[in-house]
Amino acid sequence: MxxxxxxxxxxxxxxxxxxxxxxxxxxxxxxxxxxxxxxxxxxxxxxxxxxxxxxxxxxxxxxxxxxxxxxxxxxxxxxxxxxxxxxxxxxxxxxxxxxxxxxxxxxxxxxxxxxAEPAMPLLxxxxxxxxxxxxxxxxxxxFPLFGNNWFVMEYVKNGEIEKLAAYVAWILKATKGFAIKLVNPGGVENWAWGKNVNSIDDEVFHWGVSPRNIVESLAKANEMLELPHSIHVHCNNLGHPGNFKHSLETFELTKNIKPKSSVGRKTNFHCTHVQFNAYAGTSWRDFESGASQIAEYINLNKHITIDAGQVVFTKYATTTMTGDGPWEFALHHLGGTSAWGNKPGVKWINGQVEAESGSGIVPYFFSPKVGVNAVQWAIGLELLLLVKNPYQIAITTDHPNGAPFTTYPQVFKWLVDRKARKEMLENISQKASTATTLPDIDREYTLNELCIVTRSGNAKILGLTDRGHLGNGxxxxxxxxxxxxxxxxxxxxxxxxxxxxxxxxxxxxxxxxxxxxxTPMGTLIRAEGKIKESVYNAMLEEVKLHWRNHYSINFNNYAIQDEYAPKEIVVNGKL
Ligand SMILES: [Zn+2]
Incomplete structure (x- = not known):
């Protein structure tokens, strides 16, 4: 070389x-x-x-x-x-x-x-x-999906956190995954019955657990395993007016869980694409931004990091996709987009992965002339500009949900130049000016801050020490x-x-x-957790026992083979 x-x-x-x-x-x-x-x-x-x-x-x-x-x-x-x-x-x-x-x-x-691909169905x-x-x-x-998994819910119900951690360790190994991802915890399982959860204390049918129990238990398991990244959470109630309160309640869940100092992070919770979870108001009629309340919380609490989920207006419809099946159903009815324009939605895919997770896909067109969409655009920027410590927030568009990743340079423009933001505000629905605090924000990012929210801070949030900086090694x-x-x-x-x-x-x-x-081939980065071998083996015996009841595939065909990752780095301790 x-x-x-x-x-x-x-x-x-x-x-x-x-x-x-x-x-x-x-x-x-x-x-x-x-x-x-x-x-x-x-x-x-x-x-x-x-x-x-x-x-x-x-x-x-x-x-x-x-x-x-x-x-x-x-x-x-x-x-x-x-x-x-x-x-x-x-x-x-x-x-x-x-x-x-x-x-x-x-x-x-x-x-x-x-x-990082943030939603990998295990199966x-x-x-x-x-x-x-x-x-x-x-x-x-x-990131493998854990928030609606039947084995996870069984261990959560029984309060068996060590076994839960062992299950996570096994899945990370079997799927070559990096971190614990939760999408609408409990809500996607209820969606299999045509329902959702509306609060962190709603019950997941047949399991007797709540989103609160799932989040807390997986956060504890995450620390037990000493994984490099925090739990990575897509909160309940995503996309619904008034959901900022629910987001704040969820953030509180891990406040008293101590991050393992050995992994070098002081955070234990990453909330993703928060723009979609920072809505105030009670309906789409009085819809407004809840970004300042979210930012205020982040500024006072050090256990949490977030990413923006910025919306960018583009010429064509984007393709929204998420493990949050019930949300995509709602979006489909709200005005997903037909093939060529901004007519109400005709296409919708609903997915279900046996015993594990679900998903949905809907094309959607964010229009700068639509009040709600203009407010959504402003909320992402409010979050990025109101959170004081750039190491607590990352730029994302939740590609392709808020916009394709190729639009990132436009987001950079708005962050470093308030005149560019003003220009946008003058040309889009006035709702962005009246229902958000964006017009009052003067802050302009320095290049150093831009570097943090696009690379240095993001590597740190993920717990990757070999990148995001230019120091020796x-x-x-x-x-x-x-x-x-x-x-x-x-x-x-x-x-x-x-x-x-x-x-x-x-x-x-x-x-x-x-x-x-x-065009060299990049490396797969995966993580392994620390867990006692005896607990790991006991967990595997239990999983095998229930396997035939839950899965239509043979246990031995579940784990993916090493041939699928010819170049890999493993972060953290071995089993
Ligand atoms: Zn996402």
């Missing part, structure tokens, strides 16, 4: 307290080091800024649901989203749900090198990994953008971050002048 020196660039590396300093970055055999030999390849980054490779902690890029979204919407293959085949790259298409190859290329062109994990194998360049993580993932940090507008930021001058993956140049120049 060749060595590389990046010279003359202005470096942003917040985790090492470097804020726009001229500094050389040396990479040897894919890893950042103090110094390499003078025969190394040199990149002259004069007039450019240098940051660690981007880290996306929540983006639906692979798996059965994502692929169902692709086949559901042939009209998503818009000409602008197409990439032609070259000697090096494959062709690809898909505006809101890009094909696998295109996903890898487009992330690399934005300077992103690590992406369909093989599909997720098959698509990972066809998604080039970026490193990938997947970090992997050689670097993004270089053409921007003069002395003088820029939001539009300059959008332009620069839309197309990296260089993206470097593990020390190899993969993007140059916005073009893909190499």
């Amino acid at each position: 060749s060595n590389l020196i990046i010279k003359n660039g202005l470096v942003y590396d917040p985790l090492n307290n470097i804020d726009g300093e001229k500094k050389e970055i040396h990479i040897k055999d894919g890893v950042i080091v103090d110094k390499v030999n003078s025969d190394a390849k040199v990149i002259d980054a004069s007039g450019m800024i240098v940051m660690p490779g981007g880290v996306d902690l929540h983006s639906h890029i692979a798996g059965a649901k994502v692929n169902a979204g692709r086949s559901m919407r042939p009209e998503d293959k818009h000409f602008e989203a197409t990439m032609k085949r070259t000697k090096l790259t494959r062709s690809g298409t898909g505006f809101s749900v890009p094909s696998t190859w295109l996903t890898g290329y487009k992330y690399a062109q934005l300077g992103f090198t690590t992406v 369909e994990a093989r599909h997720t990994h098959e698509e990972f194998l066809e998604t080039p360049i970026i490193d990938k993580l997947a 970090a992997i050689g993932d670097v993004a270089i953008y053409n921007l003069n940090p002395e003088k820029y507008t939001g539009h300059d930021v959008e332009k620069a971050f839309s197309s990296a001058m260089y993206t470097i993956k593990d020390g190899q140049i993969v993007v140059k002048d916005g073009e893909i120049v190499a």
